[in-house]
Amino acid sequence: MGYIIKPLVTEKMTSITEKQNKFGFIVRPDANKIEIKKEVEALYNVTVTDVNTCVYAGKNKSRYTKSGLVKGRTNAFKKAVVTLKEGDVIDFYSNI
Numbered sequence: 001m002g003y004i005i006k007p008l009v010t011e012k013m014t015s016i017t018e019k020q021n022k023f024g025f026i027v028r029p030d031a032n033k034i035e036i037k038k039e040v041e042a043l044y045n046v047t048v049t050d051v052n053t054c055v056y057a058g059k060n061k062s063r064y065t066k067s068g069l070v071k072g073r074t075n076a077f078k079k080a081v082v083t084l085k086e087g088d089v090i091d092f093y094s095n096i
Helices: 011-020 033-044
Strands: 004-008 022-027 048-056 060-065 068-073 077-084
Touching (some): 004 033, 004 077, 011 022, 022 033, 033 048, 033 077
Antiparallel strands (some): 022 077, 060 068
């Protein structure tokens, strides 16, 4: 276990959740769809019908400041979009 790093709660993902009953997660790069499905079902007590994954590469970023040019890199990550059975729901805000 431990393939899910955190749920993906963004404006775009929230609108997809409301329309299509899909939820997003940031997962470990070595996780596969079967492992993600098992972990989501175990953690949230829901039935998963489909799992889509995509890998994002880190990007180079630079900005100009008073002290000069600052260079950096964004993190690379893997995203999983999980489709749930009709009627199932995950509430990310219940622990707040």
